[in-house]
Amino acid sequence: MKDHFKVGRYSFKSRLIVGTGKYKNFSETAKAVKASGADMVTVAVRRVNVLDKNEPLLMDYINPKKIRYLPNTAGCFNSEDALRVLRLARESGGWNLVKLEVLGDKETLYPNMAETLKCTKILVKEKFDVMVYCSDDPIACKQLEDLGAVAVMPLGSFIGSGNGIPNKNNIKIIKQRSKIPVIVDAGIGCASDASVAMELGCDGVLVNTAIAKAKKPILMAEAMKLAVNAGRMSYLSGIMTRSEVASNSTTHKRKIK
Amino acid sequence: MQIQLNGKKFKINSKDSIVNLLKKINIKSSKVAIEVNKAVVPKEKYKSFKFKNNDKVEVVTFIGGG
Numbered sequence: 001m002k003d004h005f006k007v008g009r010y011s012f013k014s015r016l017i018v019g020t021g022k023y024k025n026f027s028e029t030a031k032a033v034k035a036s037g038a039d040m041v042t043v044a045v046r047r048v049n050v051l052d053k054n055e056p057l058l059m060d061y062i063n064p065k066k067i068r069y070l071p072n073t074a075g076c077f078n079s080e081d082a083l084r085v086l087r088l089a090r091e092s093g094g095w096n097l098v099k100l101e102v103l104g105d106k107e108t109l110y111p112n113m114a115e116t117l118k119c120t121k122i123l124v125k126e127k128f129d130v131m132v133y134c135s136d137d138p139i140a141c142k143q144l145e146d147l148g149a150v151a152v153m154p155l156g157s158f159i160g161s162g163n164g165i166p167n168k169n170n171i172k173i174i175k176q177r178s179k180i181p182v183i184v185d186a187g188i189g190c191a192s193d194a195s196v197a198m199e200l201g202c203d204g205v206l207v208n209t210a211i212a213k214a215k216k217p218i219l220m221a222e223a224m225k226l227a228v229n230a231g232r233m234s235y236l237s238g239i240m241t242r243s244e245v246a247s248n249s250t251t252h253k254r255k256i257k
Numbered sequence: 258m259q260i261q262l263n264g265k266k267f268k269i270n271s272k273d274s275i276v277n278l279l280k281k282i283n284i285k286s287s288k289v290a291i292e293v294n295k296a297v298v299p300k301e302k303y304k305s306f307k308f309k310n311n312d313k314v315e316v317v318t319f320i321g322g323g
Contacts, residue, residue, distance in 0.1 A: 019323030029321055044322025045290075047263040047315060053283040058319050074322045084295070088317050091297045092290035159323065208323035 003232065005204055007181050008129040008150035010068070010097055014038045015198070016228040017070065017183065019208025023217065026061040032211055033062060036221035040068040042099055042206065044075070045085045045092075064093060070131070072099040077112070079119035086128060098123070099153070101133035109159040109186075113140050117147065124148035133185050136170040138177060145180050152178060153185035153206060156197065160209040162189025165196055175201040191220070191227035198231025199239065261313045271310075275303040282316070289318050 005012040018038040023029040033041055041062060049055045062069075071089030073082040079102060086098045102119055104112040111134050123130045124147055131151040132144050141152045154174055157163035164187055165171055175182045181203035188194050194205045207224050214220035258271045262278075269278065275298065279286055291298045292315040298306055308314070 020321035021323045023321060026321070042322055043319040045317050046320045048282065048284055048289060048318050050263055050265065050267070050282045050316070057284075057288055058321060059288050069319060071319065072322050084292070087297050088290040088292055088315075089319075091299060092317070092319070093287070206323075 003236070005181075007131065007204075008097065010129070012039050012068070014040070014225070014228070015204040015232060016194070016224055017042065017204060017206040018211065018221070018224075019206065020058065020062070021074075021208055022212035026056055026058055028217060029058070029212075030061040032217045032221040033067065034221075035218045035225070036207075036211065037225040038067070040070050042070045042072045042208070044072055045089050068097070069093065069095055070097060070099050071095055072133075073101050075103070076101070077103050077105075077115075079115045079122070082115075082119050083122060086123065087126075090128070096127070097129045097131065097150070099131045099133060111135055111155070113137070116140075117143055120144055120147045120149055131183070136167055136174065138170065138174050141174045141182070142177060145178060149180060151181040151183055151203075153183045156184045156187030156193065159186040161187055162210055162213075163187050164189050164193040165200075168196070168200055171197065171202065172200045175203075188224075191223040194224050194227040195231035195234070198228055199235050201235055204228075258308070258310045260308050260311065263314070263316060267314075269308060271308070273308065275306045278308075278314075279303070279316075284316070284318070289316050291316050 005015045014037045016038045017040045018033050018036045019042045020029050073085045076082040082102050102112050102115040104110045129150045132149045133153045136154040144152050156165035183204040184197040184202050185206040188207045188210050197205045211217050211220045259266050259268050294313050
């Protein structure tokens with residue numbers, strides 16, 4: 001089934017985006033990314049360790065020429081810091097497609113939507129293609145779309161919580177009202193959560209902790225790949241209407257008497 | 258002369274360019290981005306860029322993140 005995933009002017013084979021944080025080491029990260037089939041991974045921008053000249057680099061394990069790097073603004077709590085990080089990220093390798101996240105506080109890592117909207121406006125003006133981590137708020141998502149975001153990434157639940165998607169109605173209505181891709185970012189805890197996101201009609205899913213913190217991350221990476229595909233195919237196939245009463249699968253005609 | 262490199266004091270020759278700095282810390286320019294006093298330095302200026310005393314320099318790369 002040919003079903004390319006388009007974000008702005010970019011096209012991807014996989015609808016699963018994988019985060020590269022929290023793994024034991026870069027070797028495990030690379031194996032998990034491979035098993036997941038993802039062709040886009042999120043990455044963070046941090047200082048080079050100038051004291052350890054031989055410290056391994058993510059780029060030595062995941063080739064940015066083969067897998068698209070999606071630089072994020074993890075750990076930024078205001079618009080100014082997020083802009084600084086993304087301008088650096090773009091200069092590093094010409095990456096125009098970025099993931100903006102402006103956080104509200106350390107306990108919930110919930111997005112600060114006022115700062116997020118402000119920052120999106122500036123990034124669009126600076127010709128970035130911005131994918132935006134946001135609350136599961138249909139109004140905020142529409143505002144981001146109107147500002148020129150290339151994708152909205154509403155949270156299923158708190159980052160790293162594994163609590164899945166408790167508010168499916170919001171995700172569904174966000175998707176119904178969006179002209180740009182909707183990607184569930186944050187909260188996915190197991191493969192079925194990813195399927196649910198896709199069955200709600202989402203265009204993609206971003207998963208990090210659920211893979212990295214599974215007991216067998218590489219196996220979970222493959223499970224996520226299959227779950228995203230299954231959920232997508234299930235959605236595309238046109239899911240049956242639910243009924244409150246039973247409906248027999250076998251005809252009553254020609255029953256023996 | 259000294260600069261603040263990633264928050265730490267770092268001795269450097271006044272004639273050193275960014276290319277020389279990257280050699281000293283053993284990292285390829287393709288793997289980093291650089292900011293001097295909060296302004297991003299474009300890669301094409303790495304050869305010609307000259308530091309001033311006490312410049313605040315950030316050399317960043319990509320790490321794992323979600």
